[in-house]
Amino acid sequence: MRGLVRKSTGSWYVVEDENGNQHSCRIKGRFRTKGIRTTNPIAVGDWVEFETEPGQQSAVIEKLYPRKNYIIRRAVNLSKETQIIGANLDLAILLITLASPPTSTGFIDRFLVTAEAYGIPALLVFNKLDLFSEEGLEILSDYMGLYQGLGYTCLAISALQGEHISGLKDLLKDKISLVSGHSGVGKSTLINRLVPGLDLKTGDISDWSDKGKHTTTFAEMIDLPFGGKLIDTPGIRELGIVDLEPQELSHYFPEMRALLNQCRFHNCRHINEPGCAVLDAVEQGDIDPSRYDSYLSIFANENNRI
Numbered sequence: 001m002r003g004l005v006r007k008s009t010g011s012w013y014v015v016e017d018e019n020g021n022q023h024s025c026r027i028k029g030r031f032r033t034k035g036i037r038t039t040n041p042i043a044v045g046d047w048v049e050f051e052t053e054p055g056q057q058s059a060v061i062e063k064l065y066p067r068k069n070y071i072i073r074r075a076v077n078l079s080k081e082t083q084i085i086g087a088n089l090d091l092a093i094l095l096i097t098l099a100s101p102p103t104s105t106g107f108i109d110r111f112l113v114t115a116e117a118y119g120i121p122a123l124l125v126f127n128k129l130d131l132f133s134e135e136g137l138e139i140l141s142d143y144m145g146l147y148q149g150l151g152y153t154c155l156a157i158s159a160l161q162g163e164h165i166s167g168l169k170d171l172l173k174d175k176i177s178l179v180s181g182h183s184g185v186g187k188s189t190l191i192n193r194l195v196p197g198l199d200l201k202t203g204d205i206s207d208w209s210d211k212g213k214h215t216t217t218f219a220e221m222i223d224l225p226f227g228g229k230l231i232d233t234p235g236i237r238e239l240g241i242v243d244l245e246p247q248e249l250s251h252y253f254p255e256m257r258a259l260l261n262q263c264r265f266h267n268c269r270h271i272n273e274p275g276c277a278v279l280d281a282v283e284q285g286d287i288d289p290s291r292y293d294s295y296l297s298i299f300a301n302e303n304n305r306i
Contacts, residue, residue, distance in 0.1 A: 002065075005046045005087075006221040013042055013061065015050055023059045025050050043070065044219040044231050045087035045176060069118045071178055085219060086178035086231045091171070092120045095181035095190065097128050098139060103182055105143075109253075109294035111180070112152065116252035117244055122152055123171060127186045129158040146288055150254050159190035169194065169226050176221075178231040191232055195222060200232075246299050250278065253295055255287050271296070 003023065007014035013025045027042060042048065042061060049063035070087040086092075092115045096103040108124065115122040124147055126140055144154040153171070157164040172194070179187055188200040222230045250256040250270055256278050260268075264275025273279075281287045 001050055001052075003048055003050055004221075005042055005044050005048060007218065008040060008042065008044050008220075009218045010040065015048060015059070015061070023050065023052065024057065025059045025061050028060045028062050039083050043084035043087045044221050045070075045089060045178075047088065069120050071114060071118060071120065071180070073114075085180065085233045088176060089120050089178050089231075090175035091123055091177040093123045093125055093177055093179040095179055095185045095187055096124060096126050096143075097182070097185045098126070098132075098136065098143070100128065100131070101182050101184045103185065105290045106294050106297060107182070108147070109291060110298060112147075113244075113249070113252045113298065116254075123177075124152055124154045125168065125190075126154065126156045127159050127190065129156050129163055130161050146290075150291075157190075159186045159193050162193055165193055169224075172224060172226075172228050172230065174227045176229045176231070178233060180233050183234075187232060191222060191230065194224060194230065196225075198222070249295065249299055253291065255281070255291065256295070269299070271299070 001017050003015040003017045005013050006016050006022065011026065013027075015023050015025045017023065025048075042064060046067065047065040048061045049065070050059045050061045052059045067087045069089055070084050071089065071092055072082050072084050092111075094103075094108060094111045096108060112122055112124075124144075126144065129140075132140060140156060144156065148154050155164060155168055155171070157168060159165070179190070181187060192198055192200050219231060219233050222232060224230055244252075247267065247269065250260060256270065259277040259281060262277035263270070263273070265273055268276050268278075270276050270278035278287065278292075282289065282292045
């Protein structure tokens with residue numbers, strides 16, 4: 001039978017067949033995904049072929065259908081093992097808070113590069129609008145102006161108070177979307193707002209670290225009552241870029257991509273080469289310094305992994 005993976009706990013999967021029935025499944029033998037070294041060869045959002053076992057309540061996944069895309073991260077820092085956090089996506093959402101806990105521009109940029117690399121439209125959602133001071137709103141405006149200027153869709157909301165949630169629903173309707181972000185940014189609160197009656201557990205912010213406490217421990221697909229599906233993922237502290245050659249990195253920064261054919265050297269790294277159009281744009285203020293700093297950070301990290 002063909003089915004959609006709706007939940008992954010690492011060893012067991014909930015798969016929904018084409019009639020809407022759900023089955024508890026395991027993987028047959030040493031199932032591996034060709035070309036991807038990953039801790040979870042099957043991910044939420046995957047389409048699979050599975051068979052029920054005679055006399056058993058469980059079923060066995062025997063085949064993975066080709067994916068159109070996926071979002072992947074390193075399983076642990078500096079590890080070559082990876083974890084697929086969602087597959088076959090129409091939209092990748094990063095839920096962001098500027099405080100309690102803070103989301104750095106470096107983390108945002110890594111998420112956007114990952115989405116660009118795997119061909120997934122990205123949406124930046126800035127949460128906890130109810131906590132912003134006048135100064136905070138100015139900072140928020142700067143953040144949103146930066147990313148909207150690069151062509152990314154941005155939205156500011158209060159999941160707790162329901163502010164601007166209708167606009168978010170319009171963007172999610174009839175899509176398979178993945179929502180990610182640091183622990184504590186309000187993913188569970190947002191999903192409870194989008195799906196009344198779901199009552200996902202929400203967590204507090206750790207006083208000593210200003211970081212969220214994990215309340216989601218596995219990935220799960222949730223049906224949206226207004227149409228579409230949302231994949232909830234465990235909070236991410238670090239997001240490593242995967243399967244990306246350092247010399248390709250600039251292709252996934254839109255403001256750099258537009259300048260690549262203007263560099264003197266075709267293999268320009270945009271670090272210290274003469275005649276570099278990207279460096280010229282940074283000096284002239286046409287590329288935001290924080291974005292260029294993110295580029296250098298990612299480039300250095302990926303170059304050290306090869």
